[in-house]
Amino acid sequence: MRRSSTFARQVLLVRVGRRDGAAVSGTDLVTPDHRYADRQRLRYGRLDTDIEAVRPISPALPPATPVDDESPAMSIPLLPGERTAARRAKFALVNACTLSSLMLGMLAIFLAMRGEVQIAAICLIACVAFDGLDGALARKLGVASPFGAQMDSLADMCSFGLAAPVVVYASLAGSVPPAAAAVSCALVAACAAVRLARFNVSPKDGRFFCGVPTTMAAAVLALTVAIGVPVPGLVMVAGVALLAFAMVSSFPYAKLARLLKLPPWLWLAPVVGALVDIRLTFALVVVGYLVSGPLLWLHQRRTA
Secondary structure, three states: OHHHHHHHHHHOOEOOOEEOOEEOOOOOEOOOOHHHHHHHHHHHOOOOOOOOOOOOOOOOOOOOOOOOOOOOOOOOOOOOOOOOHHHHHHHHHHHHHHHHHHHHHHHHHHHHHOOOHHHHHHHHHHHHHHHHHHHHHHHHHOOOOHHHHHHHHHHHHHHHHHHHHHHHHHHHOOOOOHHHHHHHHHHHHHHHHHHHHHHHHOOOOOOEEEOOOHHHHHHHHHHHHHHOOOOOHHHHHHHHHHHHHHHOOOOEEEOHHHHOOOOHHHHHHHHHHHHHOHHHHHHHHHHHHHHHHHHHHHHHHHHO
16 A cells, blocks of 8 residues: 555656745646656666656547648539530539529519519429429530539529419418418428428439429419419418428329320310310319329339
């Protein structure tokens, strides 16, 4: 016990008291006196080592890793592959289409605030056209990139997740209670954000969408306002909320390429109906597409 206490005093030697009239902190550590160090060497046979000062180290803090401020920053190219002038021009053209969709969505909001809801709805339809054009051009020109995919998702949120419900809210002004219109339109914005985020991180299926696409939902809302579907205001509010929930549902909905492969006689009925009454035909087509999701889901569960 005597030896261990002597060794502890030698290793953890702390200066206390005052020196030259100044207070010294109790945590200051000094090197042990050489007399005790020589005595310790002789006692324990450690003639080739020196006892150094012990400094407190917090076990909760990891050792600091030196950061080299001179190291060059890594830059990730927006356009993967060969960066020629021609490819850059194609890349700029594709992103110009995406930005055009975004600007048209902003214009739709401004027009809706002025009460020009039908013109605003036409701007939303143009947004849908530009949204389909930028993706097709990116694949055809070979300039598809992660940057373009993120740009497209952000533009879709602005144009279809924000501008579309604003236009619908303006169209419902005066016909339904403002709170009911606000809740249904806010559901469209929230479900559009969830739908786009889920689409970005989910594996892609070449045959079906998981839920109604945001672009298609915005197109339905824009066409409903543009052609003036004659439905009561509360029915319109319920339809908007139903469309919002359909976006975040797990029901499979056929993609447009798959719909185009249907027999021609199935397309004849909507065409003839549009010539007779375009509003009623449009409403029936929308309801039929929404119902197709649950029917396909039930069919897949039965055949699985």
